[in-house]
Amino acid sequence: MDNENNKKKIITRFAPTPSGFLHIGNIVAAMISYLYIKKNNGKWLLRIDDLDYHRCRQNYLEFTLKSLEKLGFEHNSKIYYQSHYNEDYKFYLNLLKQKNMLYGCDCTRPLIKQHSAQGEHGYVYSGFCKDKNITEKNSALRIKSPDKMWQFNDLILGTQQQNIKQDLGDFVIKRKDGIMAYLFTNVIDDYNMKITHSIKGADLLFSVATQQFLKQIFNFSSIKFAHFDLIKNNNNIKLSKSTSATGIDIKNPIKTLIQAYNLINNSNKILSADFDSVDDFWQYAILNY
Numbered sequence: 213m214d215n216e217n218n219k220k221k222i223i224t225r226f227a228p229t230p231s232g233f234l235h236i237g238n239i240v241a242a243m244i245s246y247l248y249i250k251k252n253n254g255k256w257l258l259r260i261d262d263l264d265y266h267r268c269r270q271n272y273l274e275f276t277l278k279s280l281e282k283l284g285f286e287h288n289s290k291i292y293y294q295s296h297y298n299e300d301y302k303f304y305l306n307l308l309k310q311k312n313m314l315y316g317c318d319c320t321r322p323l324i325k326q327h328s329a330q331g332e333h334g335y336v337y338s339g340f341c342k343d344k345n346i347t348e349k350n351s352a353l354r355i356k357s358p359d360k361m362w363q364f365n366d367l368i369l370g371t372q373q374q375n376i377k378q379d380l381g382d383f384v385i386k387r388k389d390g391i392m393a394y395l396f397t398n399v400i401d402d403y404n405m406k407i408t409h410s411i412k413g414a415d416l417l418f419s420v421a422t423q424q425f426l427k428q429i430f431n432f433s434s435i436k437f438a439h440f441d442l443i444k445n446n447n448n449i450k451l452s453k454s455t456s457a458t459g460i461d462i463k464n465p466i467k468t469l470i471q472a473y474n475l476i477n478n479s480n481k482i483l484s485a486d487f488d489s490v491d492d493f494w495q496y497a498i499l500n501y
């Protein structure tokens with residue numbers, strides 16, 4: 213028997229937010245998951261995080277889709293727009309309400325600053341509003357997070373331990389402006405899209421326990437996590453971001469791909485741009501991954 217055929221296909225996604233032009237940091241993130249998936253013969257899906265109608269714009273979305281196409285990122289299956297799944301988010305929000313896990317919070321930022329400790333990922337919300345019976349209207353909804361240690365194995369960074377209560381406090385599920393929060397929607401999207409592997413930058417490592425916690429409540433099966441530590445290259449990426457307010461250069465897709473590739477592969481740089489086509493680049497990159 214061929215074991216390969218019996219193995220479940222791995223599925224991951226890249227999820228840009230069309231609230232600005234795609235920058236080199238986005239391409240680095242996309243490339244990391246794309247190479248991993250190509251090497252493992254899996255599926256790479258595209259999710260558009262367009263819930264924040266204050267910030268998302270049609271021209272940014274068009275630039276994002278056009279850029280990915282020009283750079284040769286091929287996504288399997290149709291694009292998943294978060295804005296098409298509001299009913300799902302409402303369904304799971306109601307589930308949390310029924311379980312009495314949410315409470316309203318009308319704290320302003322300065323107030324949160326006053327009563328919360330500064331954590332590694334912002335203020336650790338103290339539960340200030342928990343017993344105040346604040347109505348949902350014009351307030352955020354926070355979840356009562358457990359004071360419990362979560363342990364998981366990151367495919368790259370190894371064994372990790374996180375305590376949501378101590379690291380983040382009661383985190384926001386629905387924002388004051390009515391928009392569902394990323395940590396909440398992401399769990400539902402991963403479930404809807406049948407994601408098996410979450411491949412992201414290490415800046416999102418802190419959120420794994422929140423995802424495990426919500427998955428357990430919703431009865432979703434767990435997925436694998438891989439976080440790429442790009443700290444070595446962070447300065448370069450930040451620099452590229454700040455120097456490129458108009459977004460990446462899609463008139464020179466090969467140049468942009470090489471730039472992103474070199475940011476990932478410090479020790480294995482492509483020094484010259486002798487690729488005839490975008491396809492040539494990808495063949496090289498996948499082979500040398």
Ligand SMILES: [Zn+2]
Nearest residue numbers: 317318319341
């Ligand atoms: Zn509050």
